[in-house]
Amino acid sequence: MAVAGILVTIAITVALSFPFSCSYDLDPLQDFCVAVTDTVAAAFVNGKVCKNPKLVTPEDFHASGFHIPGNTMNSLGFAANVADVNRIPGLNTLGLTVVRVDIEPNGVVPPHTHPRATEIIVLLEGTLYAGFVTSNPNDNTKNRLFAKILKAGDVFVFPIGLVHFQRNVGNTKAMVIVAFNSQNPGVISVANSVFGTQPHISPEVLTKSFQLDRKVIDYLQSKF
Structure with a gap:
Protein backbone atom coordinates (compact mmCIF):
# COMPACT_ATOMS: atom_id res chain seq x y z
CA MET A 1 0.00 0.00 0.00
CA ALA A 2 2.87 2.35 0.83
CA VAL A 3 4.42 1.73 -2.58
CA ALA A 4 1.10 2.41 -4.28
CA GLY A 5 0.76 5.68 -2.39
CA ILE A 6 4.23 6.77 -3.46
CA LEU A 7 3.48 5.96 -7.11
CA VAL A 8 0.25 7.97 -7.00
CA THR A 9 2.11 10.92 -5.45
CA ILE A 10 4.78 10.76 -8.17
CA ALA A 11 2.15 10.62 -10.91
CA ILE A 12 0.32 13.67 -9.52
CA THR A 13 3.58 15.59 -9.14
CA VAL A 14 4.60 14.85 -12.75
CA ALA A 15 1.17 15.86 -14.04
CA LEU A 16 1.30 19.17 -12.19
CA SER A 17 4.89 19.81 -13.23
CA PHE A 18 4.23 19.19 -16.93
CA PRO A 19 0.72 20.47 -17.69
CA PHE A 20 -0.55 19.78 -21.15
CA SER A 21 -3.68 20.20 -23.25
CA CYS A 22 -4.98 18.53 -26.39
CA SER A 23 -6.22 20.96 -29.00
CA TYR A 24 -6.76 21.07 -32.75
CA ASP A 25 -7.56 24.46 -34.21
CA LEU A 26 -5.96 27.04 -31.92
CA ASP A 27 -8.02 29.76 -30.29
CA PRO A 28 -7.82 33.01 -32.29
CA LEU A 29 -5.53 35.69 -30.89
CA GLN A 30 -7.18 38.52 -32.81
CA ASP A 31 -10.56 39.42 -34.32
CA PHE A 32 -9.81 37.58 -37.54
CA CYS A 33 -6.97 36.26 -39.67
CA VAL A 34 -8.12 36.12 -43.31
CA ALA A 35 -6.20 33.49 -45.26
CA VAL A 36 -3.83 34.42 -48.05
CA THR A 37 -4.14 32.27 -51.19
CA ASP A 38 -1.59 29.43 -51.12
CA THR A 39 0.01 30.53 -54.38
CA VAL A 40 1.01 33.90 -52.91
CA ALA A 41 1.86 32.76 -49.39
CA ALA A 42 5.40 33.63 -48.36
CA ALA A 43 5.69 30.91 -45.71
CA PHE A 44 4.42 27.43 -44.87
CA VAL A 45 2.42 27.41 -41.65
CA ASN A 46 -0.01 25.14 -39.82
CA GLY A 47 -3.06 26.80 -41.33
CA LYS A 48 -3.03 29.84 -43.59
CA VAL A 49 -0.96 33.02 -43.61
CA CYS A 50 -3.00 36.03 -42.51
CA LYS A 51 -3.94 38.84 -44.87
CA ASN A 52 -3.10 42.37 -43.82
CA PRO A 53 -6.23 43.50 -41.86
CA LYS A 54 -6.26 46.74 -43.83
CA LEU A 55 -6.90 44.74 -47.01
CA VAL A 56 -9.74 42.59 -45.64
CA THR A 57 -13.19 42.97 -47.26
CA PRO A 58 -16.69 41.59 -46.51
CA GLU A 59 -16.19 39.10 -49.35
CA ASP A 60 -13.54 37.37 -47.24
CA PHE A 61 -16.35 36.20 -44.93
CA HIS A 62 -18.94 35.31 -47.56
CA ALA A 63 -19.94 32.40 -49.80
CA SER A 64 -23.08 31.75 -51.83
CA GLY A 65 -24.74 28.81 -53.55
CA PHE A 66 -25.80 26.68 -50.57
CA HIS A 67 -29.41 26.78 -51.79
CA ILE A 68 -28.47 24.90 -54.98
CA PRO A 69 -28.73 21.07 -54.79
CA GLY A 70 -25.54 19.23 -55.66
CA ASN A 71 -25.12 16.88 -58.64
CA THR A 72 -25.82 13.45 -57.18
CA MET A 73 -25.61 11.60 -60.50
CA ASN A 74 -22.59 9.50 -59.59
CA SER A 75 -21.89 5.95 -58.43
CA LEU A 76 -22.52 6.79 -54.76
CA GLY A 77 -25.51 9.05 -55.23
CA PHE A 78 -24.38 11.98 -53.09
CA ALA A 79 -22.83 15.42 -53.49
CA ALA A 80 -21.09 17.73 -51.00
CA ASN A 81 -20.98 21.52 -51.18
CA VAL A 82 -18.12 22.53 -48.87
CA ALA A 83 -17.60 25.92 -47.24
CA ASP A 84 -14.18 25.71 -45.62
CA VAL A 85 -11.19 28.05 -45.29
CA ASN A 86 -10.35 27.55 -48.97
CA ARG A 87 -13.74 28.97 -49.95
CA ILE A 88 -14.23 31.47 -47.11
CA PRO A 89 -10.78 32.85 -46.21
CA GLY A 90 -12.23 34.55 -43.12
CA LEU A 91 -12.64 31.11 -41.49
CA ASN A 92 -8.88 30.96 -40.98
CA THR A 93 -8.11 30.25 -37.26
CA LEU A 94 -11.83 30.11 -36.39
CA GLY A 95 -12.13 26.30 -36.33
CA LEU A 96 -15.26 25.85 -38.45
CA THR A 97 -16.36 24.22 -41.70
CA VAL A 98 -19.92 23.91 -43.01
CA VAL A 99 -21.09 21.48 -45.71
CA ARG A 100 -24.35 20.89 -47.57
CA VAL A 101 -24.81 17.22 -48.50
CA ASP A 102 -27.46 15.99 -50.95
CA ILE A 103 -28.16 12.25 -51.11
CA GLU A 104 -30.29 10.37 -53.63
CA PRO A 105 -32.68 7.60 -52.47
CA ASN A 106 -30.48 4.57 -51.74
CA GLY A 107 -27.44 6.85 -52.08
CA VAL A 108 -24.64 6.52 -49.57
CA VAL A 109 -21.91 8.61 -48.01
CA PRO A 110 -19.46 5.71 -47.66
CA PRO A 111 -17.54 4.84 -44.48
CA HIS A 112 -14.90 7.48 -43.82
CA THR A 113 -13.23 9.43 -41.04
CA HIS A 114 -12.22 13.04 -40.37
CA PRO A 115 -8.81 13.06 -38.67
CA ARG A 116 -9.05 16.64 -37.41
CA ALA A 117 -12.68 17.22 -36.45
CA THR A 118 -15.87 16.08 -34.78
CA GLU A 119 -18.87 16.27 -37.12
CA ILE A 120 -22.46 17.21 -36.31
CA ILE A 121 -25.24 16.82 -38.88
CA VAL A 122 -28.72 18.31 -39.11
CA LEU A 123 -31.11 16.47 -41.41
CA LEU A 124 -33.40 19.00 -43.09
CA GLU A 125 -35.07 16.75 -45.66
CA GLY A 126 -35.55 13.00 -46.10
CA THR A 127 -34.73 9.91 -44.04
CA LEU A 128 -31.21 8.74 -43.24
CA TYR A 129 -29.58 5.71 -41.67
CA ALA A 130 -26.47 7.19 -40.02
CA GLY A 131 -23.93 5.77 -37.63
CA PHE A 132 -20.34 5.43 -36.45
CA VAL A 133 -18.12 2.65 -35.14
CA THR A 134 -15.97 2.83 -32.02
CA SER A 135 -12.26 2.07 -32.05
CA ASN A 136 -10.95 -1.31 -30.96
CA PRO A 137 -9.42 -1.16 -27.47
CA ASN A 138 -8.96 -4.41 -25.62
CA ASP A 139 -12.37 -4.54 -23.99
CA ASN A 140 -15.95 -5.44 -24.85
CA THR A 141 -16.75 -2.05 -26.42
CA LYS A 142 -14.46 -2.48 -29.43
CA ASN A 143 -15.93 -1.89 -32.88
CA ARG A 144 -19.37 -1.11 -31.46
CA LEU A 145 -21.87 0.39 -33.89
CA PHE A 146 -23.94 3.41 -32.87
CA ALA A 147 -26.59 4.04 -35.54
CA LYS A 148 -30.00 5.68 -35.87
CA ILE A 149 -32.72 6.23 -38.44
CA LEU A 150 -32.93 10.02 -38.71
CA LYS A 151 -35.97 12.05 -39.75
CA ALA A 152 -36.12 15.68 -40.84
CA GLY A 153 -35.14 17.88 -37.91
CA ASP A 154 -32.95 15.25 -36.24
CA VAL A 155 -29.34 15.92 -35.22
CA PHE A 156 -26.54 13.34 -34.93
CA VAL A 157 -22.87 13.54 -33.91
CA PHE A 158 -19.86 11.62 -35.27
CA PRO A 159 -16.93 11.81 -32.79
CA ILE A 160 -13.54 12.85 -34.11
CA GLY A 161 -11.56 10.21 -35.96
CA LEU A 162 -14.20 7.46 -35.87
CA VAL A 163 -15.43 5.67 -39.00
CA HIS A 164 -18.96 6.80 -39.91
CA PHE A 165 -21.45 6.72 -42.76
CA GLN A 166 -24.88 7.86 -44.01
CA ARG A 167 -27.42 6.17 -46.31
CA ASN A 168 -30.66 7.57 -47.68
CA VAL A 169 -33.29 4.98 -46.76
CA GLY A 170 -36.23 7.10 -47.85
CA ASN A 171 -38.04 7.53 -51.16
CA THR A 172 -37.05 11.16 -51.68
CA LYS A 173 -33.78 13.08 -51.75
CA ALA A 174 -32.16 13.83 -48.41
CA MET A 175 -30.46 17.11 -47.58
CA VAL A 176 -28.08 17.50 -44.66
CA ILE A 177 -26.24 20.47 -43.20
CA VAL A 178 -22.93 19.43 -41.65
CA ALA A 179 -20.64 21.36 -39.30
CA PHE A 180 -17.07 20.54 -38.27
CA ASN A 181 -15.05 22.08 -35.45
CA SER A 182 -12.08 22.59 -37.77
CA GLN A 183 -11.36 24.89 -40.70
CA ASN A 184 -9.78 21.87 -42.43
CA PRO A 185 -11.27 18.61 -41.05
CA GLY A 186 -9.75 16.34 -43.69
CA VAL A 187 -11.41 13.18 -44.96
Missing part, protein backbone atom coordinates in the same frame (compact mmCIF):
# COMPACT_ATOMS: atom_id res chain seq x y z
CA ILE A 188 -10.16 9.60 -45.21
CA SER A 189 -12.41 7.31 -47.25
CA VAL A 190 -11.96 3.75 -45.99
CA ALA A 191 -12.36 2.03 -49.35
CA ASN A 192 -10.21 4.52 -51.27
CA SER A 193 -7.51 4.49 -48.62
CA VAL A 194 -7.24 0.69 -48.75
CA PHE A 195 -7.92 -0.16 -52.38
CA GLY A 196 -7.27 3.11 -54.22
CA THR A 197 -3.73 4.02 -53.18
CA GLN A 198 -1.07 5.04 -55.71
CA PRO A 199 0.89 2.84 -55.95
CA HIS A 200 -1.32 -0.02 -54.74
CA ILE A 201 -0.78 -1.63 -51.37
CA SER A 202 0.77 -5.06 -51.92
CA PRO A 203 -2.05 -7.58 -52.63
CA GLU A 204 -0.36 -9.98 -50.21
CA VAL A 205 -1.02 -7.52 -47.41
CA LEU A 206 -4.69 -7.15 -48.34
CA THR A 207 -5.43 -10.83 -48.99
CA LYS A 208 -4.09 -11.69 -45.53
CA SER A 209 -5.73 -8.72 -43.80
CA PHE A 210 -9.20 -9.21 -45.30
CA GLN A 211 -9.02 -13.00 -45.74
CA LEU A 212 -9.99 -12.62 -49.40
CA ASP A 213 -8.87 -14.32 -52.59
CA ARG A 214 -6.26 -12.49 -54.69
CA LYS A 215 -8.75 -12.12 -57.56
CA VAL A 216 -11.17 -10.27 -55.27
CA ILE A 217 -8.40 -7.90 -54.16
CA ASP A 218 -7.37 -7.27 -57.76
CA TYR A 219 -10.98 -6.52 -58.66
CA LEU A 220 -11.45 -4.11 -55.76
CA GLN A 221 -8.21 -2.28 -56.57
CA SER A 222 -9.34 -1.94 -60.19
CA LYS A 223 -12.61 -0.33 -59.03
CA PHE A 224 -10.82 2.43 -57.13
Whole structure:
Protein backbone atom coordinates (compact mmCIF):
# COMPACT_ATOMS: atom_id res chain seq x y z
CA MET A 1 0.00 0.00 0.00
CA ALA A 2 2.87 2.35 0.83
CA VAL A 3 4.42 1.73 -2.58
CA ALA A 4 1.10 2.41 -4.28
CA GLY A 5 0.76 5.68 -2.39
CA ILE A 6 4.23 6.77 -3.46
CA LEU A 7 3.48 5.96 -7.11
CA VAL A 8 0.25 7.97 -7.00
CA THR A 9 2.11 10.92 -5.45
CA ILE A 10 4.78 10.76 -8.17
CA ALA A 11 2.15 10.62 -10.91
CA ILE A 12 0.32 13.67 -9.52
CA THR A 13 3.58 15.59 -9.14
CA VAL A 14 4.60 14.85 -12.75
CA ALA A 15 1.17 15.86 -14.04
CA LEU A 16 1.30 19.17 -12.19
CA SER A 17 4.89 19.81 -13.23
CA PHE A 18 4.23 19.19 -16.93
CA PRO A 19 0.72 20.47 -17.69
CA PHE A 20 -0.55 19.78 -21.15
CA SER A 21 -3.68 20.20 -23.25
CA CYS A 22 -4.98 18.53 -26.39
CA SER A 23 -6.22 20.96 -29.00
CA TYR A 24 -6.76 21.07 -32.75
CA ASP A 25 -7.56 24.46 -34.21
CA LEU A 26 -5.96 27.04 -31.92
CA ASP A 27 -8.02 29.76 -30.29
CA PRO A 28 -7.82 33.01 -32.29
CA LEU A 29 -5.53 35.69 -30.89
CA GLN A 30 -7.18 38.52 -32.81
CA ASP A 31 -10.56 39.42 -34.32
CA PHE A 32 -9.81 37.58 -37.54
CA CYS A 33 -6.97 36.26 -39.67
CA VAL A 34 -8.12 36.12 -43.31
CA ALA A 35 -6.20 33.49 -45.26
CA VAL A 36 -3.83 34.42 -48.05
CA THR A 37 -4.14 32.27 -51.19
CA ASP A 38 -1.59 29.43 -51.12
CA THR A 39 0.01 30.53 -54.38
CA VAL A 40 1.01 33.90 -52.91
CA ALA A 41 1.86 32.76 -49.39
CA ALA A 42 5.40 33.63 -48.36
CA ALA A 43 5.69 30.91 -45.71
CA PHE A 44 4.42 27.43 -44.87
CA VAL A 45 2.42 27.41 -41.65
CA ASN A 46 -0.01 25.14 -39.82
CA GLY A 47 -3.06 26.80 -41.33
CA LYS A 48 -3.03 29.84 -43.59
CA VAL A 49 -0.96 33.02 -43.61
CA CYS A 50 -3.00 36.03 -42.51
CA LYS A 51 -3.94 38.84 -44.87
CA ASN A 52 -3.10 42.37 -43.82
CA PRO A 53 -6.23 43.50 -41.86
CA LYS A 54 -6.26 46.74 -43.83
CA LEU A 55 -6.90 44.74 -47.01
CA VAL A 56 -9.74 42.59 -45.64
CA THR A 57 -13.19 42.97 -47.26
CA PRO A 58 -16.69 41.59 -46.51
CA GLU A 59 -16.19 39.10 -49.35
CA ASP A 60 -13.54 37.37 -47.24
CA PHE A 61 -16.35 36.20 -44.93
CA HIS A 62 -18.94 35.31 -47.56
CA ALA A 63 -19.94 32.40 -49.80
CA SER A 64 -23.08 31.75 -51.83
CA GLY A 65 -24.74 28.81 -53.55
CA PHE A 66 -25.80 26.68 -50.57
CA HIS A 67 -29.41 26.78 -51.79
CA ILE A 68 -28.47 24.90 -54.98
CA PRO A 69 -28.73 21.07 -54.79
CA GLY A 70 -25.54 19.23 -55.66
CA ASN A 71 -25.12 16.88 -58.64
CA THR A 72 -25.82 13.45 -57.18
CA MET A 73 -25.61 11.60 -60.50
CA ASN A 74 -22.59 9.50 -59.59
CA SER A 75 -21.89 5.95 -58.43
CA LEU A 76 -22.52 6.79 -54.76
CA GLY A 77 -25.51 9.05 -55.23
CA PHE A 78 -24.38 11.98 -53.09
CA ALA A 79 -22.83 15.42 -53.49
CA ALA A 80 -21.09 17.73 -51.00
CA ASN A 81 -20.98 21.52 -51.18
CA VAL A 82 -18.12 22.53 -48.87
CA ALA A 83 -17.60 25.92 -47.24
CA ASP A 84 -14.18 25.71 -45.62
CA VAL A 85 -11.19 28.05 -45.29
CA ASN A 86 -10.35 27.55 -48.97
CA ARG A 87 -13.74 28.97 -49.95
CA ILE A 88 -14.23 31.47 -47.11
CA PRO A 89 -10.78 32.85 -46.21
CA GLY A 90 -12.23 34.55 -43.12
CA LEU A 91 -12.64 31.11 -41.49
CA ASN A 92 -8.88 30.96 -40.98
CA THR A 93 -8.11 30.25 -37.26
CA LEU A 94 -11.83 30.11 -36.39
CA GLY A 95 -12.13 26.30 -36.33
CA LEU A 96 -15.26 25.85 -38.45
CA THR A 97 -16.36 24.22 -41.70
CA VAL A 98 -19.92 23.91 -43.01
CA VAL A 99 -21.09 21.48 -45.71
CA ARG A 100 -24.35 20.89 -47.57
CA VAL A 101 -24.81 17.22 -48.50
CA ASP A 102 -27.46 15.99 -50.95
CA ILE A 103 -28.16 12.25 -51.11
CA GLU A 104 -30.29 10.37 -53.63
CA PRO A 105 -32.68 7.60 -52.47
CA ASN A 106 -30.48 4.57 -51.74
CA GLY A 107 -27.44 6.85 -52.08
CA VAL A 108 -24.64 6.52 -49.57
CA VAL A 109 -21.91 8.61 -48.01
CA PRO A 110 -19.46 5.71 -47.66
CA PRO A 111 -17.54 4.84 -44.48
CA HIS A 112 -14.90 7.48 -43.82
CA THR A 113 -13.23 9.43 -41.04
CA HIS A 114 -12.22 13.04 -40.37
CA PRO A 115 -8.81 13.06 -38.67
CA ARG A 116 -9.05 16.64 -37.41
CA ALA A 117 -12.68 17.22 -36.45
CA THR A 118 -15.87 16.08 -34.78
CA GLU A 119 -18.87 16.27 -37.12
CA ILE A 120 -22.46 17.21 -36.31
CA ILE A 121 -25.24 16.82 -38.88
CA VAL A 122 -28.72 18.31 -39.11
CA LEU A 123 -31.11 16.47 -41.41
CA LEU A 124 -33.40 19.00 -43.09
CA GLU A 125 -35.07 16.75 -45.66
CA GLY A 126 -35.55 13.00 -46.10
CA THR A 127 -34.73 9.91 -44.04
CA LEU A 128 -31.21 8.74 -43.24
CA TYR A 129 -29.58 5.71 -41.67
CA ALA A 130 -26.47 7.19 -40.02
CA GLY A 131 -23.93 5.77 -37.63
CA PHE A 132 -20.34 5.43 -36.45
CA VAL A 133 -18.12 2.65 -35.14
CA THR A 134 -15.97 2.83 -32.02
CA SER A 135 -12.26 2.07 -32.05
CA ASN A 136 -10.95 -1.31 -30.96
CA PRO A 137 -9.42 -1.16 -27.47
CA ASN A 138 -8.96 -4.41 -25.62
CA ASP A 139 -12.37 -4.54 -23.99
CA ASN A 140 -15.95 -5.44 -24.85
CA THR A 141 -16.75 -2.05 -26.42
CA LYS A 142 -14.46 -2.48 -29.43
CA ASN A 143 -15.93 -1.89 -32.88
CA ARG A 144 -19.37 -1.11 -31.46
CA LEU A 145 -21.87 0.39 -33.89
CA PHE A 146 -23.94 3.41 -32.87
CA ALA A 147 -26.59 4.04 -35.54
CA LYS A 148 -30.00 5.68 -35.87
CA ILE A 149 -32.72 6.23 -38.44
CA LEU A 150 -32.93 10.02 -38.71
CA LYS A 151 -35.97 12.05 -39.75
CA ALA A 152 -36.12 15.68 -40.84
CA GLY A 153 -35.14 17.88 -37.91
CA ASP A 154 -32.95 15.25 -36.24
CA VAL A 155 -29.34 15.92 -35.22
CA PHE A 156 -26.54 13.34 -34.93
CA VAL A 157 -22.87 13.54 -33.91
CA PHE A 158 -19.86 11.62 -35.27
CA PRO A 159 -16.93 11.81 -32.79
CA ILE A 160 -13.54 12.85 -34.11
CA GLY A 161 -11.56 10.21 -35.96
CA LEU A 162 -14.20 7.46 -35.87
CA VAL A 163 -15.43 5.67 -39.00
CA HIS A 164 -18.96 6.80 -39.91
CA PHE A 165 -21.45 6.72 -42.76
CA GLN A 166 -24.88 7.86 -44.01
CA ARG A 167 -27.42 6.17 -46.31
CA ASN A 168 -30.66 7.57 -47.68
CA VAL A 169 -33.29 4.98 -46.76
CA GLY A 170 -36.23 7.10 -47.85
CA ASN A 171 -38.04 7.53 -51.16
CA THR A 172 -37.05 11.16 -51.68
CA LYS A 173 -33.78 13.08 -51.75
CA ALA A 174 -32.16 13.83 -48.41
CA MET A 175 -30.46 17.11 -47.58
CA VAL A 176 -28.08 17.50 -44.66
CA ILE A 177 -26.24 20.47 -43.20
CA VAL A 178 -22.93 19.43 -41.65
CA ALA A 179 -20.64 21.36 -39.30
CA PHE A 180 -17.07 20.54 -38.27
CA ASN A 181 -15.05 22.08 -35.45
CA SER A 182 -12.08 22.59 -37.77
CA GLN A 183 -11.36 24.89 -40.70
CA ASN A 184 -9.78 21.87 -42.43
CA PRO A 185 -11.27 18.61 -41.05
CA GLY A 186 -9.75 16.34 -43.69
CA VAL A 187 -11.41 13.18 -44.96
CA ILE A 188 -10.16 9.60 -45.21
CA SER A 189 -12.41 7.31 -47.25
CA VAL A 190 -11.96 3.75 -45.99
CA ALA A 191 -12.36 2.03 -49.35
CA ASN A 192 -10.21 4.52 -51.27
CA SER A 193 -7.51 4.49 -48.62
CA VAL A 194 -7.24 0.69 -48.75
CA PHE A 195 -7.92 -0.16 -52.38
CA GLY A 196 -7.27 3.11 -54.22
CA THR A 197 -3.73 4.02 -53.18
CA GLN A 198 -1.07 5.04 -55.71
CA PRO A 199 0.89 2.84 -55.95
CA HIS A 200 -1.32 -0.02 -54.74
CA ILE A 201 -0.78 -1.63 -51.37
CA SER A 202 0.77 -5.06 -51.92
CA PRO A 203 -2.05 -7.58 -52.63
CA GLU A 204 -0.36 -9.98 -50.21
CA VAL A 205 -1.02 -7.52 -47.41
CA LEU A 206 -4.69 -7.15 -48.34
CA THR A 207 -5.43 -10.83 -48.99
CA LYS A 208 -4.09 -11.69 -45.53
CA SER A 209 -5.73 -8.72 -43.80
CA PHE A 210 -9.20 -9.21 -45.30
CA GLN A 211 -9.02 -13.00 -45.74
CA LEU A 212 -9.99 -12.62 -49.40
CA ASP A 213 -8.87 -14.32 -52.59
CA ARG A 214 -6.26 -12.49 -54.69
CA LYS A 215 -8.75 -12.12 -57.56
CA VAL A 216 -11.17 -10.27 -55.27
CA ILE A 217 -8.40 -7.90 -54.16
CA ASP A 218 -7.37 -7.27 -57.76
CA TYR A 219 -10.98 -6.52 -58.66
CA LEU A 220 -11.45 -4.11 -55.76
CA GLN A 221 -8.21 -2.28 -56.57
CA SER A 222 -9.34 -1.94 -60.19
CA LYS A 223 -12.61 -0.33 -59.03
CA PHE A 224 -10.82 2.43 -57.13
